Amino acid sequence: MDDSRDSADADRRTASADDPPTRADARELDRTDPLADLRDRFFLPEGEAYMDGNSLGLCSADAVAALDRAVEQWKTLAVRGWTDADPEWFTYGERLGDRLASLVGASGEEVVVGNSTTVNIHTLIGTFHDPDRGEKIVVNDLDFPTDHYAIRARLRAAGRDPDDALRVVESRDGRTIEEADVVAALDDDVGTVFLPSVLYRSGQLIDIERITEAAHDAGALAGFDLAHSVGVVPHDLSAAGVDFAVWCHYKYLNAGPGALAGLYVNERHFGVTPDLAGWWGHEKETQFEMRRTYTPADSAGAFQIGTPPILSAAPLDGALDVTEDAGIDALREKSLALTDFLIGLVDDRLPDCEVGTPREASRRGGHVAVEHPEAYRISEALKDRSVVVDFRPPNVVRICPSPYYVGFEDVYEVVDRLAGILADRAYERYETRGAGVT
Numbered sequence: 233m234d235d236s237r238d239s240a241d242a243d244r245r246t247a248s249a250d251d252p253p254t255r256a257d258a259r260e261l262d263r264t265d266p267l268a269d270l271r272d273r274f275f276l277p278e279g280e281a282y283m284d285g286n287s288l289g290l291c292s293a294d295a296v297a298a299l300d301r302a303v304e305q306w307k308t309l310a311v312r313g314w315t316d317a318d319p320e321w322f323t324y325g326e327r328l329g330d331r332l333a334s335l336v337g338a339s340g341e342e343v344v345v346g347n348s349t350t351v352n353i354h355t356l357i358g359t360f361h362d363p364d365r366g367e368k369i370v371v372n373d374l375d376f377p378t379d380h381y382a383i384r385a386r387l388r389a390a391g392r393d394p395d396d397a398l399r400v401v402e403s404r405d406g407r408t409i410e411e412a413d414v415v416a417a418l419d420d421d422v423g424t425v426f427l428p429s430v431l432y433r434s435g436q437l438i439d440i441e442r443i444t445e446a447a448h449d450a451g452a453l454a455g456f457d458l459a460h461s462v463g464v465v466p467h468d469l470s471a472a473g474v475d476f477a478v479w480c481h482y483k484y485l486n487a488g489p490g491a492l493a494g495l496y497v498n499e500r501h502f503g504v505t506p507d508l509a510g511w512w513g514h515e516k517e518t519q520f521e522m523r524r525t526y527t528p529a530d531s532a533g534a535f536q537i538g539t540p541p542i543l544s545a546a547p548l549d550g551a552l553d554v555t556e557d558a559g560i561d562a563l564r565e566k567s568l569a570l571t572d573f574l575i576g577l578v579d580d581r582l583p584d585c586e587v588g589t590p591r592e593a594s595r596r597g598g599h600v601a602v603e604h605p606e607a608y609r610i611s612e613a614l615k616d617r618s619v620v621v622d623f624r625p626p627n628v629v630r631i632c633p634s635p636y637y638v639g640f641e642d643v644y645e646v647v648d649r650l651a652g653i654l655a656d657r658a659y660e661r662y663e664t665r666g667a668g669v670t
C-alpha cells in the first residue's frame with residue numbers, strides 16, 4: 233500500500249467524521265466512479281443488495297462465455313481439446329497462472345491454478361514445513377478453520393502431535409492479530425509461519441512484508457492464505473520474498489462456486505518434490521512418456537496433482553477479463569472508498585453497532601465487520617429485506633461491498649435498512665441462533 237493512498241484514505245475519513253455521509257454523497261460518488269459500468273457485466277440478483285462477494289462472487293457474462301466456449305470445444309474436439317482447444321486444456325492451469333501473476337506480484341512460473349485451497353494448504357505445508365529448520369508452525373487463533381484442520385492433518389501424517397507443534401498467536405481483542413505478536417512468536421524452534429492475508433471475520437489486512445522478513449530473519453519460511461484478498465488487494469509476493477501462498481477464486485475473482493484454486497511458490501523453491509505429487513505436476517515435456525519416476529515441473533506447476541477439471545476452471549478465464557479490464561489498483565481504490573463510506577455510515581447511523589475492522593486503509597481488506605450482540609438475528613432480518621450479508625459467530629454481520637458490482641448508493645441503502653431494523657427492533661421477531669447453524 234503506498235503512502236499517497238494512505239493519506240487519501242485519512243483525508244476521506246476526516247471528511248466523513250466531520251460530515252456524515254448522505255444519499256446525495258452516495259449518488260455523487262456513483263456518478264464519478266470510473267468503475268461504475270463494471271456491474272453491467274454481472275448477473276445481479278434481482279431486487280437484492282448483494283453484499284456477500286467475499287463468500288461467493290457473482291456470475292458475469294464473461295465467465296459464462298468462457299464456460300460456454302469450453303463446453304462447445306468439448307462437443308466439437310472431444311479428446312483433441314487437450315491440445316487443440318483455445319486455450320489448450322493441457323496447460324490450462326499454467327496459462328491461468330500467467331494471467332494471475334500480476335494480481336499477486338509474481339512471475340508466471342510462480343503461479344498455477346489447481347486443486348482446492350484446502351488441498352493446496354495440505355501439499356504446501358507438507359512440502360515446505362521442515363522440522364530440521366524448526367519444529368513449530370506459527371498460526372493465529374482467528375484463522376479460517378480449514379487452515380488449522382489441514383495443517384494439523386499434515387503434522388499428524390508426519391508423526392507429530394499438532395498440539396505440540398502448532399504455536400498459536402492469540403488475538404488481544406478477539407478481532408485482530410498484532411503483527412508484533414507474530415514477530416515475538418518467532419524463534420529458532422519455528423520452521424514455518426502460515427497466516428491469512430486478510431482475517432475472514434474482521435477483515436484485518438496483515439502486513440505480509442513485515443511477517444515474511446521477520447520469518448526469514450528467524451530462519452523460518454513464510455506462507456499465506458490470500459483467500460480474502462486476491463482480486464481486491466494488490467500483492468507483491470515475489471518482491472516480499474514470500475515462500476508460498478494459496479487462495480481461492482470464487483470470492484472477489486467471481487469464478488464460480490467451488491472454482492479451482494490458485495497457488496504461488498517462490499522460484500527459489502522450484503524443483504522440490506511436492507508432498508501430494510501427481511502426474512499433472514510432472515515436467516510437461518515428458519509427462520506423456522508415462523515414466524514410473526516423477527520429475528517435478530520446474531515451476532509452481534509441480535503442485536498440480538491430477539487432471540484439472542476444465543469446466544470448473546473455464547469461468548475463471550472469463551472472470552479474469554473483468555479484473556484485467558478494471559485493473560487491480562482501481563479495484564482496490566474503489567474498494568477502500570466503499571468500505572470507508574460504509575464505516576462512516578455505521579459510525580453515524582448505527583450507534584449500537586461497532587466496526588470490528590481496522591480503520592486504517594493499510595490494515596483493511598475488502599469487507600467490513602459490523603458487530604452487534606444480535607448479529608445473527610439482524611442478518612436474518614436483513615435477508616428478509618433483500619440484503620444478502622453473512623453472519624459470522626459470535627457477533628459479526630459481514631458486509632462486503634465488492635468493487636466489481638456494488639455502488640455507493642447500494643451501501644447507503646443497506647445501512648438504511650439496517651438502521652430501520654435496529655430502530656424497530658425488528659430482529660426480535662427472529663429465532664435466536666440454534667446449535668449447528670453458522
Ligand SMILES: Cc1ncc(COP(=O)(O)O)c(C=O)c1O
Pocket residue numbers: 348349350351376378379428432457459460480493
Ligand atoms: C481464508 C480461507 N481459506 C480457505 C477457505 C476455503 O477453502 P476451500 O476452497 O478449500 O473450501 C476459505 C473459505 O471461505 C477461507 O475464507
